[in-house]
Amino acid sequence: MTTVRYCVNGKLVSGIAPTNRGFAYGDGVFRTMRLLNGELQDWPLHYQTLVADCSKIQIVCPSAELLMQEFKYFLASASEEDTQFSIIKIIITRGEGARGYAPPAVSEPTRVLIQSPLPDYPPEMYTHGVALYTCQTRLAHQPLLAGIKHLNRLENVLARAELKDPRFFDGLLRDYDDNVIEAVSGNLFIRKDGMVRTPPLDSCGVAGVMRQKILDWYKTQGQPVVIAPLSMGDLLQADAMIIVNSVYGVLQVSHIDDQPITTNHWAKELRPQLHYVTH
Amino acid sequence: MTTVRYCVNGKLVSGIAPTNRGFAYGDGVFRTMRLLNGELQDWPLHYQTLVADCSKIQIVCPSAELLMQEFKYFLASASEEDTQFSIIKIIITRGEGARGYAPPAVSEPTRVLIQSPLPDYPPEMYTHGVALYTCQTRLAHQPLLAGIKHLNRLENVLARAELKDPRFFDGLLRDYDDNVIEAVSGNLFIRKDGMVRTPPLDSCGVAGVMRQKILDWYKTQGQPVVIAPLSMGDLLQADAMIIVNSVYGVLQVSHIDDQPITTNHWAKELRPQLHYVTH
Structure with a gap:
C-alpha cells in the first residue's frame, strides 16, 4: 500500500x-x-x-x-x-x-x-526491544478529558517533535508532578518483584485498547495489575518494562535515554496471550 | 449572508x-x-x-x-x-x-x-451589558500552550455546552486553582478603584487581539493595565467589568450568575478608542 x-x-x-x-x-x-x-x-x-x-x-x-x-x-x-x-x-x-x-x-x-500502510517495523524491534527518550514536554492535568483519545493532541505533537535521534523509537511523557504517564504513542507497564504496574490515567494520558486487554488478561490470571503512580526511579529500577498500543502491539523497553533497562521475555510471552500477530 | x-x-x-x-x-x-x-x-x-x-x-x-x-x-x-x-x-x-x-x-x-455572517446581536447587548454564567468546566495548566489560539479547544466546547439558559451570553472560565481566566469566547478586564486589571495567561487561556489592543491603549494613556490573578471575589467586588473579543468588541458585564455587577459607561467609552464599529 x-x-x-x-x-x-x-x-x-x-x-x-x-x-x-x-x-x-x-x-x-x-x-x-x-x-x-x-x-x-x-x-x-x-x-x-x-x-x-x-x-x-x-x-x-x-x-x-x-x-x-x-x-x-x-x-x-x-x-x-x-x-x-x-x-x-x-x-x-x-x-x-x-x-x-x-x-x-x-x-x-x-x-x-x-x-x-502498516509501518515497516524492523524485526529487531520485536526481539531486542526499543529505546525511549524522556520528553521535556509535560502533560497537563485535565480530569475532564483524561483517558479519552480525543482530537486535541498538541501535547503529543510537541513531545514527538522532540525526538530527533533515530536511536529512540518513542518518547516518555510525564505530568508536571514528575509522574510518568505513558509513551507518546502508547501505554506503559513495568514489572517489579513479580508485580505488574501501570500509571492511573485519571488526570491525563490516553487509555489505549491494548492497555485494557492487558489489564483484562492479568485479571483473568488472578494477578491484577496495580494501577498506581510511577516515577522515573520506578522505571529505572524495574525488572522489565513494556510499551503497548494497537499498532505495534507489545514492545520490550531496552533503554530510557542512555540507561539500559533489563530486557527479558515479557513482551514475547505476552503477545500470544493477547492474540497479537506481529506480521 | x-x-x-x-x-x-x-x-x-x-x-x-x-x-x-x-x-x-x-x-x-x-x-x-x-x-x-x-x-x-x-x-x-x-x-x-x-x-x-x-x-x-x-x-x-x-x-x-x-x-x-x-x-x-x-x-x-x-x-x-x-x-x-x-x-x-x-x-x-x-x-x-x-x-x-x-x-x-x-x-x-x-x-x-x-x-x-456577522451574528445578529441584539442592540441592548451594547447598551445594557451581558450576563455571564460561571462554568464548572475548568482550564488545565499547560504553559506550553497557554495564550495560543490553537485548534485544541475541547475545554471551550465543554464549557460552552454548559450554557443552557438563554439569559447568559457567555461563560466564565476558571482554572483548577479558582483563578478566573477568561470568558469562553473572549478575554476579561475589571476596574477597581481606578485601576484596570486582567488575568495573566501564562498557564492557560487565549490571548486575544482585542485584549492586546486594550493593553496597548491603556499603556499609551500612561495607565498600564495590571496583569495579576483575579478571583471570583475580585470580579464580584469590581467597580465594573468588561469582556472583549474581535467579533463583538467590548461588552459591559451586567451579571455573573444571579449577582448584578455595577454597570457604567466603560465599554461605551472604550469602543471608540479601539476604533471598533459595532454595526
Whole structure:
C-alpha cells in the first residue's frame, strides 16, 4: 500500500468541510487499529472505547452497525494486499457546525475511516526491544478529558517533535508532578518483584485498547495489575518494562535515554496471550 | 449572508483531507476577525499573533503576502453585502501528514479562510451589558500552550455546552486553582478603584487581539493595565467589568450568575478608542 485512502460518512470522497467541528476545535475522538485478513483486530473493544469516549464529551457515537456498514463499503474498494495487512483509523467528530463553540442543538456525527500502510517495523524491534527518550514536554492535568483519545493532541505533537535521534523509537511523557504517564504513542507497564504496574490515567494520558486487554488478561490470571503512580526511579529500577498500543502491539523497553533497562521475555510471552500477530 | 463560504490554500474547494494535521490532532492555530467594508479589522495585529502562535508550536506561518493574496481572491467571489459586514476566520495548520504524531520533515502549512455572517446581536447587548454564567468546566495548566489560539479547544466546547439558559451570553472560565481566566469566547478586564486589571495567561487561556489592543491603549494613556490573578471575589467586588473579543468588541458585564455587577459607561467609552464599529 503506497497511498492513504479515506471514506467520509460512507462515501469515498476527498475531503471534509473546514467547518467540521473536528477540524475547528478537535471536537471528536479516534481509535487506530490493525486490519488483518479483512478483520479489524479487537473491534468490539475499540467500539466500546469509542462509545465511552464520545459519551464523555457528549457526542452520541454512531451505531456499530452503521460503522461496520461503512467499513465494509470502504473495504470493498481496497486491494487484496491492503485487506490482509494495514492500519485503519476511525475518527468520530461532533459533525458540522456554525461558527462558535456552542455544540449544535442537532448534529450528525461525522465518521471518517482512514486506511494506511502498516509501518515497516524492523524485526529487531520485536526481539531486542526499543529505546525511549524522556520528553521535556509535560502533560497537563485535565480530569475532564483524561483517558479519552480525543482530537486535541498538541501535547503529543510537541513531545514527538522532540525526538530527533533515530536511536529512540518513542518518547516518555510525564505530568508536571514528575509522574510518568505513558509513551507518546502508547501505554506503559513495568514489572517489579513479580508485580505488574501501570500509571492511573485519571488526570491525563490516553487509555489505549491494548492497555485494557492487558489489564483484562492479568485479571483473568488472578494477578491484577496495580494501577498506581510511577516515577522515573520506578522505571529505572524495574525488572522489565513494556510499551503497548494497537499498532505495534507489545514492545520490550531496552533503554530510557542512555540507561539500559533489563530486557527479558515479557513482551514475547505476552503477545500470544493477547492474540497479537506481529506480521 | 446565509451560507458559510470557504477557501483552502487559495482555492474555492469544498473540503480538506482527513489526513490534514489540523483535523487529525488540532495541529494548528486560528484567529477570527471582522470584515468591514472590504478591510480585515486589525489585520496587522492578527497577523502578528498568527506568526507568534505558529512559532510556539513550531509551524512556519505563511507570509502576510500569501495570506492577503488568497484573501483577495476569496473576497472577489463574495457578495457586496458580505464584503461590507461579515466575519473572517483564518486557520493555519501544519499541513498534510502521514499517520503518527511526528511532524513531517517538510510540510506546507494549510491556509483556510472561512467567511460567516456577522451574528445578529441584539442592540441592548451594547447598551445594557451581558450576563455571564460561571462554568464548572475548568482550564488545565499547560504553559506550553497557554495564550495560543490553537485548534485544541475541547475545554471551550465543554464549557460552552454548559450554557443552557438563554439569559447568559457567555461563560466564565476558571482554572483548577479558582483563578478566573477568561470568558469562553473572549478575554476579561475589571476596574477597581481606578485601576484596570486582567488575568495573566501564562498557564492557560487565549490571548486575544482585542485584549492586546486594550493593553496597548491603556499603556499609551500612561495607565498600564495590571496583569495579576483575579478571583471570583475580585470580579464580584469590581467597580465594573468588561469582556472583549474581535467579533463583538467590548461588552459591559451586567451579571455573573444571579449577582448584578455595577454597570457604567466603560465599554461605551472604550469602543471608540479601539476604533471598533459595532454595526
